[in-house]
Amino acid sequence: MKNKRFLVLLFLIGSLVLIQCKKDEGPVEDDNNNESVSFANDVQPIFTQYCVSCHPSSGNLDLRQGQAYDDLVNVPASGYNGIRVVPNEPENSILYKKIDGSGAYGSNMPLGGSLSQAQINTIKQWIQEGAPNN
Numbered sequence: 001m002k003n004k005r006f007l008v009l010l011f012l013i014g015s016l017v018l019i020q021c022k023k024d025e026g027p028v029e030d031d032n033n034n035e036s037v038s039f040a041n042d043v044q045p046i047f048t049q050y051c052v053s054c055h056p057s058s059g060n061l062d063l064r065q066g067q068a069y070d071d072l073v074n075v076p077a078s079g080y081n082g083i084r085v086v087p088n089e090p091e092n093s094i095l096y097k098k099i100d101g102s103g104a105y106g107s108n109m110p111l112g113g114s115l116s117q118a119q120i121n122t123i124k125q126w127i128q129e130g131a132p133n134n
């Protein structure tokens with residue numbers, strides 16, 4: 001009789017431990033944070049502040065609001081052999097290689113300067129998330 005009670009108690013404690021472990025797992029997170037990047041709210045403001053002084057005219061690329069998306073995603077570069085933005089593939093996107101400091105495609109952008117690491121990451125993450133027009 002005493003033994004049986006002990007077993008029930010043991011079972012209850014075991015269950016509690018299991019429930020606790022399951023709770024700790026939490027949702028799966030993506031690499032930087034949970035929030036996905038918005039083109040309109042996160043990416044376009046970078047272009048508007050740092051790029052539109054030269055783009056519409058330079059590089060046959062218009063980065064003004066309302067035109068930038070159509071000029072970037074799946075569009076061949078005018079000065080290089082490649083695509084400006086390949087969805088999901090920042091390393092194959094001329095736009096990303098022009099801001100990442102690699103110098104892989106001529107001068108780094110913005111010409112004569114550079115974006116912050118946070119801004120570079122925002123654009124990279126947007127491409128990694130499929131470059132949506134969101």
Ligand code: HEC
Nearest residue numbers: 050051054058059077078079080095098106107109110111
């Ligand atoms: C001071 C002027 C200037 C600013 C500011 C500037 N650019 Fe440029 N950009 C140029 C010039 C000139 C070219 C053409 C020569 C070259 O490819 O480097 C160019 C070319 C490019 C190209 C290649 C286009 C193609 O199809 O060949 C991309 C992509 C680009 N810029 C992105 C940007 C981004 C993004 C910004 C803002 C972060 C920016 N640029 C800011 C002058 C500028």
